[in-house]
Amino acid sequence: MNLILKISGKFFDEEDAEKLKTLKNTVNELTNEGYRVGIVTGGGRTARKYINIARQMGSNEAFLDLLGIWASRLNAYLVIFSLSDLAYMKVPESLEEFTQAWSYGKIVVSGGFQPGQSTAAVAALTAEASNSKLLIVATNVDGVYEKDPRIYSDAKLISKLTTTQLRKILETSQSVNAGTYELLDPLAIKIIERSKIKVIVTNYNKLSRLTEIIKGEEIASIVEPE
Amino acid sequence: MNLILKISGKFFDEEDAEKLKTLKNTVNELTNEGYRVGIVTGGGRTARKYINIARQMGSNEAFLDLLGIWASRLNAYLVIFSLSDLAYMKVPESLEEFTQAWSYGKIVVSGGFQPGQSTAAVAALTAEASNSKLLIVATNVDGVYEKDPRIYSDAKLISKLTTTQLRKILETSQSVNAGTYELLDPLAIKIIERSKIKVIVTNYNKLSRLTEIIKGEEIASIVEPE
Amino acid sequence: MNLILKISGKFFDEEDAEKLKTLKNTVNELTNEGYRVGIVTGGGRTARKYINIARQMGSNEAFLDLLGIWASRLNAYLVIFSLSDLAYMKVPESLEEFTQAWSYGKIVVSGGFQPGQSTAAVAALTAEASNSKLLIVATNVDGVYEKDPRIYSDAKLISKLTTTQLRKILETSQSVNAGTYELLDPLAIKIIERSKIKVIVTNYNKLSRLTEIIKGEEIASIVEPE
């Protein structure tokens, strides 16, 4: 069974290797459970820093996206170096490169591919190309909420929803709930639907319990493609 | 002034070089008018043929997209060879490659970049990266219609519309009007809006009158970003 | 034992996946019989279409060859996608890339390499570089004939011949028998001779009986290097 694990860029914001060690253990556990794992990393604070400087200089949006992509690849290399022998030693820069990398049988860690595509879309695309039927989105909240949990303390986590429902939440809440929007953009949802990929949204602080989360024994949101 | 010209893949469906010669003349005229031109080509019948075969074999959607991308690059090379010395001699395979190619000062001809992105989105991205404020979409109808002109003989061409209006037309008419949908997908519209790029939708059979179309002296649809 | 299988571009002319499924079965059978397989694909109708358009535009012969090469690579990707996990996921674009690809132990599928080299010559070169002593040429006739079997209904298939004899047939019959000429051009023959590679010419419609053909239990022509 193949599985793609998307890790939010915020995961890499602190100068701390502990999280990466937990990630390594999680990957080992998943491997022991019979999963072949691909990983996609976001850009996080490094991306935001470079994008902010370039925006002040008047760079166009495509160039801003490129800076975010290169920052996400730095995070990808951190993951590769933490996995060492288990990982394919190069971050693929396109789906073609991913496909080739994947065929060697090791864990492939990608950052962004192209301007105009979020790393969530990259995660969906690599899930599709690797025939994975499961995509884990690890972020800084516990799942999908009806309203932004960082603003509304009474926001309720939705434990099961369809892509149609997710699309509606994203549309209505976009202004107040940018955080959720990052989880899965319209392109990612389209790919998930066309290839029938199940998505689990969870907190990256719960990575040590990921096998339980997959089994449904731990809190998270499950998004079913429609 | 920079300008991107997106040419529908159908333009390349017949084994006929006349259209390509007209395209060359058009590019020459645009150059004389002071435009620096980039071109993006769709995949057309060749793309559909390879996608159909691979779909019968059960290939995943990402691989089908890749076949379409490679077919669109064949069309891009035809344009390059017809322009010969005026053109950059390689089809860029990513926005990074496009950016580098563009900096040499020649006409750059791209096909698709990545699965999950239409060639319309590629056109919007290259417009953004080249700081073009004008994107011409040349297709097999005369512009954007309220309903599908190939079905309804009374369909009216809309000579001016906003991206919001376009989005609404695309949403409501998707089933009956797949042709229009191809013009600009959601990602293309998002990029057009964020970078304030004006779009002119016109018929590729009117390429010989493109400078007039740009001046507003010929029938076409103008889409203003919002 | 290593073996190269050259498949005529005509094999890919119809929008039909059945032949590709047969090819996959054949490759599986060959693998079970202990063969390690490399495949080379011709360009077929797609190649001819693009070459014809470019020729009308006055492109030079080297550029026409390039279009044919890119078309042959599209066919190679169809084979790769039909083989999926068994195949190396990239079409090598030179013998250097082939050599590297081959060393990973998977089935490598190549199209053309360079202008001035037919895909038959590519097949001979990849046979040489992979130390294969057997090259199968699968085409739309049953073998090598004294005269063109598509014109002369009494043309006789030659079941065994030397490269010297083949060279003579090609020279004398070139005008009436272009089909045969495609089988093996002078460069391919030169390589076959210098590296002592046995060639079997057979019909691609008999791929399901290829292991029998190799054993000599089915009609085909065997060309022995001299």
Add this chain to the structure above:
Amino acid sequence: MNLILKISGKFFDEEDAEKLKTLKNTVNELTNEGYRVGIVTGGGRTARKYINIARQMGSNEAFLDLLGIWASRLNAYLVIFSLSDLAYMKVPESLEEFTQAWSYGKIVVSGGFQPGQSTAAVAALTAEASNSKLLIVATNVDGVYEKDPRIYSDAKLISKLTTTQLRKILETSQSVNAGTYELLDPLAIKIIERSKIKVIVTNYNKLSRLTEIIKGEEIASIVEPE
């Protein structure tokens, strides 16, 4: 006249575009004065962050160097985007790539090349390969001091010295004066000597007066190769 400008990674530490705008003006001035400019950027805080995390994970020194190199390339892209049309649009990743990039006539911006080489050595190498006889090292102090100016308020700037003298200062003061040591490592000095490249060490906060510094009208240290 060709000239290489090495900019310390610290220059990029703040989320502020003003310095980059000054740099652009400086490059324009240098161009007006008849200089063809190449730029090399250090890695700065981003490099240190990623190196620190990877070191905690036990990555080997070569991998730590690679992270620093990739971070320095992010800084190089910031410079490229600030220069836009004046710059070659890709950061070269080796001296071979630099040489090719340089031949197009635009400003080439490099980060690190290889583990084991500081970006100061890269600056010296690109000076050599571009036949530059002048290398500007812009850092966070005003020049070369006898002792570390950030510790000893009475440290005196040396306005002229030879590479032999510099080497001696670096050797004796290494422990108390790591800052100076970064300026030019042994490899950089070796290259400067073998190719007779004059080095000016100056403060990157004085970039707006760089043409005066080159003319000797502003405080800085000049290192003459021996």
Add this chain to the structure above:
Amino acid sequence: MNLILKISGKFFDEEDAEKLKTLKNTVNELTNEGYRVGIVTGGGRTARKYINIARQMGSNEAFLDLLGIWASRLNAYLVIFSLSDLAYMKVPESLEEFTQAWSYGKIVVSGGFQPGQSTAAVAALTAEASNSKLLIVATNVDGVYEKDPRIYSDAKLISKLTTTQLRKILETSQSVNAGTYELLDPLAIKIIERSKIKVIVTNYNKLSRLTEIIKGEEIASIVEPE
């Protein structure tokens, strides 16, 4: 007017830069006469050395060809470094790379491309792709002879011949006249014919008189395509 100059690998056999300086002068003269020049270099003694060692080790013919190709590229880099600013700074490794390199307007220097192709064939291919109607073959004899001039002191130089005549000479004299055979192999002749390229065979020791040779004022052999 475009022109390709093929230089025998023997030209590079001695550790002597004088010939390369003459070559540079010749290229300058040709440029002044209005020619745009491409150069192709053979492998010479270095190629033979590496091929001989590898043959003793039992390497296959394709690998031997690769060693010869890499050696020819070393010679190509010598020419590039001797031309410095006039030259494109990378040796193209395929016709696709040549085509791209050629479009930048500088002198492009190629070695071999692919196993199975002589550097004479590479010269013919680059002539074709660059729309050159003239190919100079500079070797260690003064032109094409009826018999091997290094054996028969009475061998007569043929000042004008057709490709058909050349083919006949090559066929009949192959054993006694290997030197001539190197000049143009069957593939090179085929390309010359299909693209109507005139060939002048001359001695590389007469490079300083190349403009006179082109004007027909100096001894050489002219091969007209048929």
Add this chain to the structure above:
Amino acid sequence: MNLILKISGKFFDEEDAEKLKTLKNTVNELTNEGYRVGIVTGGGRTARKYINIARQMGSNEAFLDLLGIWASRLNAYLVIFSLSDLAYMKVPESLEEFTQAWSYGKIVVSGGFQPGQSTAAVAALTAEASNSKLLIVATNVDGVYEKDPRIYSDAKLISKLTTTQLRKILETSQSVNAGTYELLDPLAIKIIERSKIKVIVTNYNKLSRLTEIIKGEEIASIVEPE
């Protein structure tokens, strides 16, 4: 256990395959002893020839280094072809490429990487990146001597020394003892020290006894990092 074997370029100076066959046996033996082997080759006579010609033409030092690097890669390909199936089929051109190549599990053979780095430094870097704790330097003398053994017949081999001692020998004897200096340059020593890599210096004529040398049963010099 991983191990890097650095082979002096002089090893490749004669047109003789015997040494390469011995090397293959040695690699097989090391593999049987449980070592995973990487190899780095110097440039030797071919490098010197091309460097000498280019120096006469006035090429800059960086370009001279590049010629030496390309020559060293020719030697690397000879080793690859002699090892055939055991080797990764491409010579990596940077440490990034080496790292990727190494992860496939085969023997990786490198030449030089970058101007300014000796192949000894490349050997140290590849040892570091592959987490090798042992580096064998095979050269044309039996080990490290107090003075140049090719000049002084009474020169004594030092069987054990520290990097500090080696550094002192190199500094004091540089003029009379250039041969020793080649063994390990300052960059190589710095890497060896920072990553605690043990170095054994031995004669390449004793390769057949390398496993004994590693066990300390044969004459050689051991350099311990400090």
